[in-house]
Amino acid sequence: MRPRSDPHGPRTELVRGSLEILILKALATGPLHGLGIARRVEQLTRGTFEVKAGSLFPALHRLEEGGWLDAEWGESETRRKARFYRLTAAGQKRLRRETGAWRRVALALAQALSAPARG
């Protein structure tokens, strides 16, 4: 996943970790399949992030292995076989915890970056 506006922008740990919380957020409203998650993330970020399959599926896998997501086979809107992911209790807890943390980080960053430059 990378910011769409700047394809050569730095990919920091922060940004990489943000995909996981975005996936958790996307699933907060209900189960989705992989493609659905990607689209929901794009929608949630108003198109700032484009989620590639190459980063989405490893992230999904990691979250599932960690026990934050559960997955089961179902049928998509177009009647195709698809794997549907949903939050587990642990996933919901993590989403709540990290949302708070992200808010504080985002606030601190915004304040820091908007402070007048000196020197």
Add this chain to the structure above:
Amino acid sequence: MGRARRLTRLLRNLFHGDRADRELDRELDGVLDTLTDEGIARGLSPDEARRAAAIALGGPEQVKEEVRAVRSGALLDAFLRDLRYGARLLRRSPGFTAVAILTLALGLGAATSIFSVVRAVLLSPLPYREPDRLVLLRQAWPQRGLNFWRLSQANFSAYRDDAKAFDALAAYTHTGYNVGAGGESFRVDAAAVSADLFATLGVEAALGRTFVRGEDAPGRRLLVVLSHGEWQRRFGGDPGVVGTTLRLDGVPAEIVGVMPRGFTFPDSSVGLWTPLEIAPDRTSPFHLLAVARLKPGTGPAAAEKETTGLLRARAAAQAAFAGANAPPAGGADLHTVVRPLQDALTASTRTPLLLLFAAVGLVLLIVCANVANLVLARAGGRAREIATRFALGATRGRIARQVLTEVLLLGVLGGAAGSLLALPILGLARRLPAGFVPRIEEVRLDPVVFGAALCAGALAAIVAGLAGALRLGRDGAAIDRAPARSTAAPRGRRLNGGLVGVQFALSLLLLAGTGLMLKSLDRLLSVDPGFETDHLVTLNLDLPPRQAGVYANPFAPVAEAETAGTERYYSRVLEAVRAQPGVRNAALAQSLPFGGDLDADMTVCEGREASADGAAGSLTLIQRTTPGYFSTLRLPLLRGRDFEEHDRIGGSPVAIVDEALAGLAWPGQDAVGRRIRFAWDDSPEAWKTIVGVVGPVRDDRLDRGAEPHLYLPFLQQPMRRMSLVARTEIEPDSAAAGIQQALRTVDPSVPPFALRSMEATVRLSLFQRRLTNGLLGAFAAVALLLAAAGIYGVMALEVSSRFKEIAVRLALGARPAAVVGMVLRRGAALAAAGMAVGLVGSLALMRLLSGMLYEVRPDDPVTFVAVVALLGSVAFLACALPARRAVRVDPIAALRED
């Protein structure tokens, strides 16, 4: 996530990785289908929609690879996948796989076998308590030629009672008993030991007890401790034997204990132990060795210093303490030798074993070079596959890792196969005659050796594969641009050539060493022992003393009361054996030629009483023989006469000397009529008149020169233990049964032992050398084979990769001979470069062998020329085949290819 859950995931991923992969496949297929559906809905054609969907998804393989990478146990998983892939590849090219595994198995099988023996014999601690504190104590007096000199009971008592360096000191000597009662009896090798031997070694009896202090005092009852093996063999492992009585040489002896399985001392031939009578005032004979436990913190050197001081002080006060008739002069080099027990017990095999270990190391290196060449050659053939994988996005490291996994698999398989090969070899090794390789019965393929073999296999494979893996990594990208077969030789051929050079250098080293050793053996075999060794049967007899004693030295003269009986027994033996059909003649001697236990003593020759150092006499080998000994052996009588029946007790003392002794004492003069005596007996009646001179013999060891011998008549000093020599008209082996039968009729309670032909005895005396040479020869043959295979492989590859060039040359009118010459020149250059390096190395290293060579210089030009010629012609043959193939190239077909 709980630890348990993580573990289940890990296990599931490892064992059901395929299922996880399949699920991912289906999921990605679903995404692809959905995207395609959407494309069609937007108005694209199905094909266009599918393409667009694939592009949007990105490469499915890459996605899968990345998902796998985050899975639990991803690294292990990748390794297992590589392993499966490697196994598949290996199965797909069975020829390569078989050759590589066989090559590795050959090298590792040999290495494992030798390492097992080295480990059991030289490295693993002796099976006694705190074995690193145990030492062997003996004496030496180099000035008198006594380099390996045993202890008298007086010497031993002095060290035991006065030396501060030891916690405990025990004496022992090899002996043997006629065991049984009444009718049949059998011979058992034994050791007579002082009572605290077992305590000194720190080993308890498995059943009953060992000896306790005081049981070695003179005049005590005879007791016996059995070895585990003897207990099993003779008593079926019956625990009730303790407390029962056995007859040793007709004397009742109570069995007090049985030692645990695996306990041997001093070697595995010993089946029972009896107390050794120790009388502190007995200054002769010198027939004991001592084993001691050093005090903690005391080294062998300190113990040697202290005991040497004791020895010199006592010898100065009492000359007999050092076995002399006069105290040793001030600067006497009389001293004790204290060495770690393990070194002392294994000294005879250390050098040959280390030599074999070095040789097998060379073989292993050659094997590595060969496998590396195989891997490299295969890499050439796989260039396209590798290039394809690069194009599909595999990284260089990934491919190198995969190639390494593959060779690792080869190495481990080779190591396992090598261990399987080692099993029967070690089985054979354990069946070697007892006493030739100490501790050989302890040799086994234990987990450590097996693990070492697998590790060596893996290491060998990695060393072999590293070059290949690196080259693949480097060349991979370029290979897809270059056609596999071009007129230009690919890079890396130089590496193949270098490896072949290494093989030739190492092979030359091995062949040169083997050549020198074989030539030594050949020289030894052509040594004339001084008598005719064919058609001779030999055996030992030990007539027990009629008086019950704890221990009587079998080599000591018979007590006066028993001389008549001893004489009578042996004259009946000779009579019975001579009467056997097929027996031409028979005689007795104190010990057998090449039997390894010749008696030696200091003698003084008349007119040469004073030697340079003022000490009396010189060391001489002593043989007591019956009349007819020389004619039976066909040992030429040069002057005078043989002993006769009238040379017996009461008659004037007579002696026969051999040419070696006569030449030393009376050079250029006739020895007959001169007189000789033992140094320790300076009474006037001690002089023996020489009545004959016989030819020199080498009956000690073939690789020693002919040493001076003094022959004395058995009839003037009968011995208990004698050896019989019979010259037969028929094959010695077929005469043996009749001789045995004849001896049984004389006295069934005296069993003959060590019955064999003289030729077998001579062979046995060279056994260790033959064994070493046989193994060296096998290693050298393997090296030669591998070197030939190596150069053949490289030249075949060279020719096939230069097919087009050769085709063009032939099409342009090159003569076939010129093409053959071209190929041969390349091969010759490789082989010659390797051999030149090997030659320089050999000349430097063969000097290490000189201690094992007999009448061959370490730089023996004949050997070196032969080895170079052999290796050269093998190289020529190995190159000639590819060269012939080169000129058979059909230019049209070759140029049409690709």
